[in-house]
Amino acid sequence: EAGVAQSPRYKIIEKRQSVAFWCNPISGHATLYWYQQILGQGPKLLIQFQNNGVVDDSQLPKDRFSAERLKGVDSTLKIQPAKLEDSAVYLCASRIADTQYFGPGTRLTVL
């Protein structure tokens, strides 16, 4: 089966610019997660969707980050405006039963 797809794979922007990431989960997976992984750290959950509804966004910096999953399938994560400390790998995962399946990630560099 096809895995979780993410694009772009790499993105370089300047601070205060905007950026958007896209994720297509595994077909049929209702739960979708966005994580931020800073170099040398474990993944940090930003937001969790169940179908098209948000079930946990407690760690999402809502003043600059937003995410949506309008049709309960694909999802986008946006940062506006970006800060230097947003440089990280952004991971998307979808879940079936108790296993999360990860995409390849988007490496964001903010200059």
Next chain:
Amino acid sequence: AQRVTQPEKLLSVFKGAPVELKCNYSYSGSPELFWYVQYSRQRLQLLLRHISRESIKGFTADLNKGETSFHLKKPFAQEEDSAMYYCALGVRFGDGNNRKLIWGLGTSLAVNP
């Protein structure tokens, strides 16, 4: 507090030596523990889960509720085991049907020839 601690950032062993990656957790509920692995240039993927009590690629992990630990072990390390290993704690929230993972910082395992 819900927390996962992996005390070693880097673990270096020789091929054929035993390896143990430590993981301790803090959680007031019934824990679900996982080990995820990320090989170089590959995606993060599930290695094993405590509930399955299985051995994957020669690795095993036993949940010790008394010591709140879930250490990952392999009796004879191989070079292809070199990777980043993350311990994760599954927690339920909301009405109990929602699940998320609390992650450790990871341990980088280097198996030298």
